[in-house]
Amino acid sequence: MAGKLDTTTPGSATPKGKFPSSIPYIIGNEAAERFNYYGLRAILTTFLVAQFYNQSGSTDPNVVQAAEATANAKTHDFVAMTYLLPMFGGMVADWFWGKYKTILYLSLVYATGSILLALSVDSEVMFTSALMLIALGAGGIKPCVSANVGDQFDESNKELLPKAFDAFYASINFGSLLSILLIPYLKAKFGPMVAFGVPAIAMLIAVFFFWAGRHKYRRVPPPKSDPNKVVILATAFGSLLASYLYFDKVQHAGIGPVLGAWLVLVLVLALVFKKQWFAKPGNFVGINLYALTNGGFAAAAREYGDEAVEGIRSVWRVLSVFAFIPVFWALWDQSQSEWVVQATKMDLDFLGIHWQAEQISFVNAAFILAFIPLFSFVLYPALNKAGIKVTPLRKIGAGFVLTALSFVIIAIIQGWIDAGERPNISWQILAFVVLTAGEVLISITGLEYAYTQSPPSMKSTIMACWLISVTMGNVLVSVIQNNIKNAGFFAQFHGADFFWLFTGICAVTAVAFILISPRIKEKSYVG
Secondary structure, three states: OOOOOOOOOOOOOOOOOOOOOOHHHHHHHHHHHHHHHHHHHHHHHHHHHHHHHOOOOOOOHHHHHHHHHHHHHHHHHHHHHHHHOHHHHHHHHHHHHHHHHHHHHHHHHHHHHHHHHHHOOOOHHHHHHHHHHHHHHHHHHHHHHHHHHHHOOOOOOHHHHHHHHHHHHHHHHHHHHHHHHHHHHHHHHHOHHHHHHHHHHHHHHHHHHHHHOOOOOOOOOOOOOOHHHHHHHHHHHHHHHHHHHHHHHHOOOOHHHHHHHHHHHHHHHHHHOHHHHOOOOOOHHHHHHHHHHOOOHHHHHHHHOHHHHHHHHHHHHHHHHHOOHHHHHHHHHHHHOHHHHHHOOOEOEEOOEEOOHHHOOHHHHHHHHHHHHHHHHHHHHHHHHOOOOOOHHHHHHHHHHHHHHHHHHHHHHHHHHHOOOOOEOHHHHHHHHHHHHHHHHHHHHHHHHHHHHOOHHHHHHHHHHHHHHHHHHHHHHHHHHHHHHOOOHHHHOOOHHHHHHHHHHHHHHHHHHHHHHHHOOOOOOOO
C-alpha cells in the first residue's frame, strides 16, 4: 500500500525515545558528498579559464573577457542543471525506486562523473560530459536525502527530529567549509587532476557510507508502477536531453535555449499525452485547467470544493513571491564564479596568510553559522521590541537590498582593478559579509515561507519550485555571459559595468518586491 513502511527492513523499528541508528550513515554520506560538490565547484571557473579558454595566458582584454565569460557561463549552466534535475529525482523516488534506491543508484552515477572529471582535465568534451553526470547525480539525490532523514523517525522519537536536522545541516557546512579551504590549495600545489581527484575519492566514501547503512534504514516504498507516470517521466526527460544535445552541443548556445526548447516540447507532449498527464483531475494542473476553461476559480470551487481551490490559490501566492527569487540566485551564485575570477586580480595577503583566490568564499559558510543565531536571537527580537514587525516578506525585501549593496562593493572593487590597482581581498570579504546577511534574510526565510504558506498536499511541489528558482537565476547569468562571449548587446557591460548591471537588476527587483509584497495575502498552513 502506498506510504506504508517496509517493516521487513532491519532497523525499521526504533525503541521509544532512541536516536535512529541510521542517522550517522546519512550524516557521513552528506558531509562527504558536500565536500565533493563544493570542492570541485570552488576551482571550476578558474580551471576552465586557464585550461580550455585562455590556454596561452593572453592578456589581451578581448581574449580575457571572452575566456572569462565562457567559463562563467559554463559554471552557471552546470549549477542550473544541478538544480533543475531534482524534479526528475523526486519523480523517480516517489513513483518508482523509492528514496534508498534512488540515492544509491544516482550516487553511483555521481561518483562515476566525479572520477571521469579528474581523468578528463585535458579534454573539454569529456570534462563537460563528466559535469553532466555529476549534475544528474547531485540533482537527482537532492530532493531525497533530507526527506530520507525525516523517514527515519516515527511517533516514538519524533521529538529528536530537530536534532537530526541540526546535525545534517552541520555536516553540509562542515563538508563545504573544509573543501573550499583544501581543494584550491591542492590545485595550486599538485595540479587539477589531484584537485578534482580528492573530491572524487570523497564521493566514493559518500557512497560507501550510505551503502554501509543499508540494513539500518526505515524505507517508505513507492506505490505500484503507473504507466501514466512512466510516460510523463520519459517524455519530460527525453525532451530535456534532446534539447540539451542540440542547443548546447550542436549550436553551442548555452543552457538558456535548452530550457526554452524543453518547456515548449513538454507543453506539446502534454497535449499529445493529455489523458496520461492529466489523468488525475483533482491535481494542481487539472484544477487550474478547469478554472481557466470554465470561468475561474469560483467555478473550480463548485467542482472541487473550497478547500482544494484555496490550496491552489495559496500556491499561486507563494509562486508570486518566488517569481522574484531567481534574481537573488543570479547574484549569489556569482560569488562562487565571477567573484572568484575577480579575486585572482586582487592582493590575496590577509591576516598574515597568502590565500588562494578560490578559498575566499569559505567565509560565506563561516558567516552563515554566525549570522543565523545573531539574526534569530538578537536582531529580530530587537526590531520587534522597537515596534518594527518582522515578517517573512519584509525580511526578503531587506535581503534584496543587502544583496544589491554587496554588488555595489564588488563593482567598486572591479573599478579599481580596471584602473590598474590591486585592492586587498579584505574588500571582497566585506562584500561577503553583506551578501551573507542577504542570504540569511532571503534563502532561509524563503524556505520557511514555502513551508508555512503552502498546503500539505503541495509542500513537496513548492520545494521543487524553490530549487528551480536557483536554476532560473543561473540561466539568467549564463544567457548574459554567452551574449558577452559572442560580442552581443551585453558585451558593452565589461569590467565594473558588468557588476553595476546586476546591481541595477537587483535594485529594481528590490523596489518592485517592496511595493508588491504588502498586497500578497498570507495564510499559514502549519498545524
